[in-house]
Amino acid sequence: MCMRAKFLVLAACAAILVSIPFSAPGLEALSNRQLSRITAQSGLNLEAAQGLFYLSAVGVGFSDVGTVDPWGTPLGVDGYLHGDLGGIFTLDTEFALDIGNFLEPDPILVQDDAGGSIPVLRSLDHPLNHRPMLFLSQTEGGIQGDFRIADLTIWDHGAGAEEVLGDLSVSGLALSSTRLALFAPPGGTGIRILAGGVVVAETIRFSTLSPENDLLVSGLMLGSSFSGTPLPEDNLGNSPIDTRSWALENGSFNLGNPCYYNDILGVPDLEPTALPLSVDVAGDREVGPATCLVINAPMEGSLRIKSVSANGFDLGPMAIDGLRLYKNVIEFPGRGIGH
Amino acid sequence: MKPTQAALLIRACLVFLTVFFLGTLSSGVCKTQIMTDTELARVTGQGTTNLVVEGNTVRLFLDMHMETYGTLTSGKAGYWNRGIPDDPAFGWDMNWKNVVIGESYDTPLVIDGLVLAVEFTHDISAQDKSLARIIIGTNHMKGEISGDFASTTGAVNPEVLGLGGTDPLVMIRDDTLQDHSRLTMDGGFFLEVNLDGQSPERGVRALMGYPESAAVNMTFTGTDWWTQ
Numbered sequence: 001m002c003m004r005a006k007f008l009v010l011a012a013c014a015a016i017l018v019s020i021p022f023s024a025p026g027l028e029a030l031s032n033r034q035l036s037r038i039t040a041q042s043g044l045n046l047e048a049a050q051g052l053f054y055l056s057a058v059g060v061g062f063s064d065v066g067t068v069d070p071w072g073t074p075l076g077v078d079g080y081l082h083g084d085l086g087g088i089f090t091l092d093t094e095f096a097l098d099i100g101n102f103l104e105p106d107p108i109l110v111q112d113d114a115g116g117s118i119p120v121l122r123s124l125d126h127p128l129n130h131r132p133m134l135f136l137s138q139t140e141g142g143i144q145g146d147f148r149i150a151d152l153t154i155w156d157h158g159a160g161a162e163e164v165l166g167d168l169s170v171s172g173l174a175l176s177s178t179r180l181a182l183f184a185p186p187g188g189t190g191i192r193i194l195a196g197g198v199v200v201a202e203t204i205r206f207s208t209l210s211p212e213n214d215l216l217v218s219g220l221m222l223g224s225s226f227s228g229t230p231l232p233e234d235n236l237g238n239s240p241i242d243t244r245s246w247a248l249e250n251g252s253f254n255l256g257n258p259c260y261y262n263d264i265l266g267v268p269d270l271e272p273t274a275l276p277l278s279v280d281v282a283g284d285r286e287v288g289p290a291t292c293l294v295i296n297a298p299m300e301g302s303l304r305i306k307s308v309s310a311n312g313f314d315l316g317p318m319a320i321d322g323l324r325l326y327k328n329v330i331e332f333p334g335r336g337i338g339h
Numbered sequence: 340m341k342p343t344q345a346a347l348l349i350r351a352c353l354v355f356l357t358v359f360f361l362g363t364l365s366s367g368v369c370k371t372q373i374m375t376d377t378e379l380a381r382v383t384g385q386g387t388t389n390l391v392v393e394g395n396t397v398r399l400f401l402d403m404h405m406e407t408y409g410t411l412t413s414g415k416a417g418y419w420n421r422g423i424p425d426d427p428a429f430g431w432d433m434n435w436k437n438v439v440i441g442e443s444y445d446t447p448l449v450i451d452g453l454v455l456a457v458e459f460t461h462d463i464s465a466q467d468k469s470l471a472r473i474i475i476g477t478n479h480m481k482g483e484i485s486g487d488f489a490s491t492t493g494a495v496n497p498e499v500l501g502l503g504g505t506d507p508l509v510m511i512r513d514d515t516l517q518d519h520s521r522l523t524m525d526g527g528f529f530l531e532v533n534l535d536g537q538s539p540e541r542g543v544r545a546l547m548g549y550p551e552s553a554a555v556n557m558t559f560t561g562t563d564w565w566t567q
Contacts, residue, residue: 156392156463163392163463206470213469214458215534231415235430235490235512241418288404310470311460313536315543316419316429322412325440327447327549331404333388338452338479339400 116310138178143175165208172202177252190280196252198223212312219243219306224251225306231319243306243317253301275326288335295332300324346501395471396458406451408441416532417492417543421512427514430512431490432543438486448482448524454551462534471538478550483523486495488516493531494557496548499523507549507565522547 036229148169157292158165178197206215256277278296285292305318357424388402417432441447456474491514494507500519508515516522533541539559546554549565556564 008542075365151527152392153559154392154397158392159464165463193452199355208469209466210469215470231413231433232418232431232490233435233436237418240420260492287432308532310534311536313534314416314419315534318416320411320414323409324411325407325409327406327408327441327444329406330449332402334402334404334451338402338450338454339479 016133052112066213078292136178145173147173155256156288167205167207169205169207170198170201170203171205174200176200179252190278192256192276192278194254194256194276196254198248198252200248213310215308215310217305218247221246221248221304222253222301223248224253224301225249226302230320231317240314242319243304246304246306251301252305253299255297255299282331288331288337289333290336293332295330297328297330298325343400351440354444355390355523358475389407395463395468396456397458397463400453401453401455403453405448405453406441407450408444408447409439411438411440411486412436414438418544432492432512433545434488434490436489438484440484442483446482448480448484450477451479452477454487454529455476456551456555467520469475471535472531472533474529474551474554476527476546476551476554480526480528483521485521487520489514491516491545492542493544493546494549496565498525499548505558511557524548525556527551531557532566 006244030310047216088229119157135152146169148167150167152164152168154165155161176198179195181194183194199220200220204220206219208214225248227241227247227249232241256275275298277298278294279289282294283291301323303323307317308315378510387398390397390399393399398448405511414435415431415433419432419485420428421430421432422428426549452475454476458471458474459468460471461468490512491510492512494509495516496507497504499522500508501523502524526548527546527547528548529551529553531544531546533544535541544555544557552567553565557563
């Protein structure tokens with residue numbers, strides 16, 4: 001082979017070799033070798049300690065009515081909702097956001113039925129163990145904030161005009177113990193997520209011009225379980241429930257059931273296996289549109305609301321305790337049923 | 340003419356860049372593929388998620404298919420002074436315990452289409468309007484819900500309980516469903532939070548086995564509202 005040909009072949013081979021890392025699936029984890037070239041096997045690490053940030057937007061909306069996309073096929077979304085969005089958030093936390101291939105990530109601890117903790121990500125035979133791409137953990141503190149959407153507006157197709165519904169505000173919103181792990185499924189497409197956290201909102205208020213008629217949701221808490229005044233089990237009460245003592249007891253509300261999949265398969269002797277939240281695209285559905293987004297969102301946790309009131313009427317508390325969804329498949333769009 | 344070493348090097352670099360670019364382009368986006376026209380046309384053919392104003396009500400319809408299997412230790416809502424004579428003042432409108440949603444992992448509860456309706460007290464264009472009620476549910480739920488239904492407010496189609504007849508069993512903080520422990524759904528299921536403090540219908544209630552029109556018209560004392 002002549003020198004010229006050798007050069008060209010060598011160049012082509014080099015190009016193919018160098019392009020391999022880039023031609024891997026879009027969210028593929030980096031190999032140790034690749035990672036070591038970049039950050040000495042630590043991946044990309046972002047940390048935040050304290051700060052204040054302000055959120056503002058003119059509005060958010062969705063509508064494709066009267067529009068034609070490049071394919072000439074509107075998405076079938078017929079709605080319009082916007083408002084002036086604003087808020088101030090205080091970041092008082094230690095966040096570690098790691099992007100890379102983690103051999104020893106901080107474990108996601110989940111509670112088993114016996115009250116013990118299982119470090120899901122440390123299980124060596126865990127099918128997801130070697131492929132996390134993004135791991136976010138909030139080690140202490142929290143994010144506190146308030147936000148408000150002023151003049152929440154909807155487009156009324158019938159009237160051909162905008163209708164201002166009112167203002168929506170959330171006060172005393174706090175996130176803590178937040179964890180998020182994002183994975184690529186082995187040998188497949190789509191993404192897998194394990195997430196958990198504690199969410200508290202002191203008040204959620206929907207208001208129009210008459211403050212006495214505001215819808216006021218007070219003391220919303222999302223977590224694993226709660227302490228305080230127990231819920232009455234019967235209808236023999238003669239006084240309202242004192243919900244002031246309600247507090248988060250322990251644990252997080254989890255998206256993606258961490259360890260109960262084997263229970264429902266009837267093979268409890270196996271090691272706990274994560275059942276993550278999954279997002280995939282199906283292209284061969286037999287009923288309805290063949291192509292759809294498929295989300296399986298198993299979850300576990302509890303929700304408490306101390307009080308719901310409006311128009312001077314107090315509905316009292318609401319409680320959903322011990323929710324555990326093993327299977328929660330959502331296909332979007334649906335099958336054209338149920339209008 | 341024999342190329343010089345420099346020219347050869349330049350050509351090699353061009354080949355390198357071209358192959359590198361094509362190699363990256365051809366397979367580097369396989370996780371976020373753009374759908375073809377055909378695929379996209381299939382998606383939009385029946386997708387009818389919409390948000391509309393109907394009278395004093397803002398109605399959101401989500402065209403989605405759901406399959407759910409899970410458990411719930413306790414679901415309670417609406418603990419307020421209903422003021423029914425000879426009854427304790429306070430109690431749960433809804434108090435369901437040890438609930439199983441769906442029959443099994445392979446026989447889940449199936450929902451097609453989600454409805455969220457927010458109704459205002461009067462003219463939606465008026466500035467002094469306020470929220471009257473919120474209705475959330477589906478016109479198509481198929482499968483089983485079992486549990487200890489200690490207290491239920493609302494109405495249930497007797498077919499849901501495996502009974503004859505079409506007139507609903509109307510309940511106000513009632514334990515009738517405790518005798519059955521299993522709801523076999525094949526129709527609508529709606530939860531209503533009625534916030535109109537002056538209405539006799541206020542509180543939290545459920546409608547099982549009837550369509551959305553019945554949920555909108557449901558009253559504790561009226562007749563034929565489920566057929567309208």
